[in-house]
Every structure is written in structure tokens, then in C-alpha cells.
Amino acid sequence: MKHWSGFNIASVAVGLAFLYLPITILVIYSFNASRLVTVWGGFSTHWYGELFHNQGLMDAAWVTIRVALLSASVTTVLGTMAAVVLNRFHRFPGRLLFSGMVAAPMVMPDVILGLSLLLLFVSLDLDRGFWTVVLAHITCTMCFVTVVVQSRLVSFDRSLEEAAQDLGCPPWKAFFLVTLPVIWPAVAAGWMLTFTLSLDDLVIASFTSGPGATTLPMKIYSQVRLGVTPEINAVCTILIAIVSLGVVVAALVNRRQEQRRARDERLAAQ
């Protein structure tokens, strides 16, 4: 932007406010000393302390983190495998169906996914709880890893893998020694994506969870229905902090990579 004209400043301000005002208010009120959410009673970190004594919320957070870690990890393995298959094998029976089915959960409404998974679990007579949520999240997030990794594989030079085989690696070893290290950033990005998706999923978890496996979004939602407490503001602020940290780290890593690339180019030109 060349000129900070009045209109430009105004549009930026309004745009930012539209996006971040609600979050800012939430963060500010998490430091409210007053029990009443809408009345400012001075600065305090009281609710953060309180939060850690709220066993219900802490349990829910722990469940969520375990679900997210587990489902993101399994999803990353399965999603990467699907991406490799779709990238490498252009002709096999049912390829079109497979590629369609892999991507379907991305466009399917969560409510429908949740409901159908619930029906499946019920008909299989599975006890709903921690593991059913994990299974459900794996099912619904695998497509995101596949999409991210597949788009990386498109630009991956297959001759790298062939070179590894040519030098004495069996195909599986060539994949782990050469392909995986090269496409690693995409795989990691897929993991991060599914981790956050699992972390904030409410709909699918509500359908597929059972007693003793309440996730944090479920807990927050049920508490908010009884009225917003400053504790909820505090827990949300922590979540925002974690996500922001992730974004900042990603940006820093990205910048460092660019600097390294520029340095490499300088070295190569010498």
C-alpha cells in the first residue's frame, strides 16, 4: 500500500476489528477480577489459578490432548500412505472411487459424519468413549493429510527415489531414507492441521463420545449454556496462546528456511 489515506486506514481498522475484536474482548475479560463477565472489576490472574483447580475442565483438556495427539499421529501415517498410493499408482481398480472417498469427509457436513459414525458404533455395539472419538477423528481428518502430502508429492522428483534404489536401497528403504525426509515439512504440516482440527472439534465428538470422555470443546459448550464464566475465558485464552505460538513458530521456521535458501543460492553462485 502506497498511501495511508483515511479510507485505507479505516478499512484496515474495521477489517481487523471485525476479525479480532471478539477475541480481544475474550482475552481482556479472562483477566477480569470480577465474577460477572460483563463488568470490569480490575486486573487479576485469579481465574487462571482457579482453572487449574477445576477438575472437570482439566480432565476434559487432558482427554482432548490425548485424543488429538493420538488421532493426529495415526491420521498422518494413514493419510500419507493414501497420498503416496494416489500419487504413485495411476491405474488400479477402484482408484477413482478411492480418491473420491478419501476427499469426501472434507466436504461432508460434520453433523452427518457424526451421526453416521454414531449409528455405526451403535450397530457394532461399541462402547462409546475415548476410543470411538479417536476413531471418528481419524476418519474425518485423514483427507486433510492426504491433500497436503499429495500436493507436495506432485513436485517431488521421483528420480530421487530411483537414485536411492539404484544405489542399493530396496523400495521401502528408499522411501524412508529419501522420500520421507524430503517431504517431511508437508507431513508435519498435515499433523499440525489434524491436531488442531481434533482439538477444536465439537460436533463429531458430541456424537461419538460417551461417559468419561468429555473433550474440552464439549465441556466448554456445556458450561457456556449455564452462563459464561471467567474460567472459560481463561481456558480459551490459553488455547489462543497455544495456537498463536504455533503460528509464530511456523512463520519463524519459514523465514529461516528462506534465509537459508538465499544463502545457498549465494554459495552456489560462487
Added chain:
Amino acid sequence: MAAAPPKSLGNIRRSFEPWSDPAAKPLIEVDRVTKSFAGFKAVDDLSLAIHPREFHALLGPSGCGKSTLLRMLAGFETPTAGDIRLDGRSLTGVPPHRRPVNMMFQSYALFPHMSVEKNIAFGLKQDGMARSEIADRVAEMLKLVKLGPFAKRKPQQLSGGQQQRVALARSLAKRPKVLLLDEPLGALDKKLREETQFELMDLQQELGLTFVVVTHDQEEAMVMADRISVMRDGRIQQVATPAVIYEAPATRYVADFIGNVNILDGTVESVADGRVRIATDAGAVEVEGANGVRSADPVAFAIRPEKMRISRTPPERADVNALRGEIWDIAYLGDVTLYNVKLATGNVLRSTVINAHRGIADPLTWDETVWLSFPSDAGIVLTA
């Protein structure tokens, strides 16, 4: 760039022609190999024998099947029919990682997450070589390609020429029986390419290895190879030394693909005493070496531009092997001058004159009437 090879190597080269010895055992035997991709025959019933220590070039335009043949030697493609033998043993069903051949890829395919030395050591590690031995071999390879100071660098921190050397060192590190090179110099600029051609030749002789190189650059093939296979549409048109390919092309396609050539279509008038007289639309020509043509056969007469004399005055015998025309185009290239001469019949023939002397007092110029003449052993008869 490379030190001059010892004198003796030149002598070895001169006497090196195992392909004309019927008792010599080839290292690679390609036996009636066909490779089809969804009905399209990339390689079509092709047979070829490559001898130990030979520098063999597969030459042809893109899509002629040369890369497919190379990839079948490496094991990345499986022949649809036929067999490939190495040292007498069939390679059918042997996966790439168990073949005693290594390949240098056109894109170099250097592992971007490994340093230069790790790249070179990669194949040795897969073989389970002892660590100290690997270090020695890597040092040796780095010295061979003169990249010692760059051992710790990543491939993307190297120039194109340096990357090419790393790729070469990596593919040579395992001392393969055969090194396959896929357009090894394609990504280098012209000057570097010329230097590297000679380096590759010296390296191949020093190490006593068999090289099979795929290229579409006829000059590259001529410079480096002991023998060239000229390929077209999945078949080999001719396998011969560069000199034979150039001086005695087997087909019109080969004559046209390698170097410049003037081709005149005609009919055989008479064959007598090993001399063929051909009536072409531009005039009568006489050629030595009948190679089985008979009267009234439709043939083509081919002659290289440098084998035609260009003069203002008519040659002694103007009725045969002498064509009259006008200078149509002149291209001065420094070492040679090209003349395109347009005959009365409309054919444009090219003649090149070596500029052996500085300056020409009375140079030929545009629209001048000139004679193109040649002895009867200068051209050849093509039947295919």
C-alpha cells in the same frame, strides 16, 4: 581442465574394437527387447551388444526409446518381451537395487537433505561397507571429481557443474560394472559441456569402466563414444563408430541426423566395375562402392558439404559429379564458410570451405555462378 591423459591411453583407444572380434564376449546383451506402454512400442524388438570398457552412446531424438532402453538396463522398466543379459546372466526379475549397474540421472537426483559426502557415501552404506573404508572411498571420489573443499556442502549450495560432478562421483563410488548416464551434460552450458565431455572420457579410461550414455546431441556422442547406436522409433538404425556413422551412414535417416548432408534422389542408371552411375534430378553422379544396388533401383545420393569442391571454373569433367549453380547464401563461421548453392533444378546444396588462410583476396560472393564438384569416392549411395 583435466590433466592430459597418459600417452598410452591414446594407443589403447586406437586398437580398441572388440566388436569386430567374433570371439569377444559382450558385457551387455540386449536380446530382442520390446517395451510397450499401453499399446505404444517405445522399444521395438531391439538387439544390441555392448562390450567391456566400451563408451557406448544411444543417440536419437526425444521419443526414440533411448531413455526407455537405459531405464530397462537400470531396472526401472521391465521389458515386455525379450531379455537383457549382463556378463551372461539374465537381468530379468532383478530389481534395480540388486543390479551391479549405477545410473547418473539427468536431473542429477542429488539428495537435498544430505551433504556432498553423505550423497557419495549413500550407496556404499547400503552395501554395508565398513565406516573407515567408506571414508576412504568418499575421499577418493571427491578427489577424482575435484570437489574436496565442498564435501560438507549441501547440493543446493553448489553450481550446476559441481552438482553434475557430485552425481558422477556418487554413481561411480560403488565401482559399478556399467555406468548408465542419462543426458549427463544436458543441463550444463556449452563451454562447460565441452570441457566435461573430455573429462568423462578420461575418467572412463582411467577407471576402465563401461559407459552407456543417452544423448540427443550428436556432437556429444561423436566426441565421447567408441560406438554410437542411432535410434529411431524404438529401433536401432545403425551401430558403428562415429567415423563409420558419419562417413558411411546406413540409412538416409542416419545420414541426415548426424552432421549436415546433401541428399539427391535418383535412379540407378548402370552398375559397372563397382561404380554406380545415378541419374538424379540435379544431374548425373558416379559413386564407388556398389553395395548391392541394381539398375533402375530408386536410390538416394548423399554427400557431406565439406567433400564438395566449390569453384568458379568448371572441373575437368563437367558431365558427371559436377553440378552448376548460383550462390544463394553465405555464412561465415570463422573456421569454415558455408555456401548454399542453388542449382538450376531448384535443389539447394551446401558446401563448406575451410578457411585455412587469413583473408581471401577475391572471395566468392552472392549470385555468382559456381561449380560443385567431387570425386567418385566422396559420396555414398543410400537405399533405405
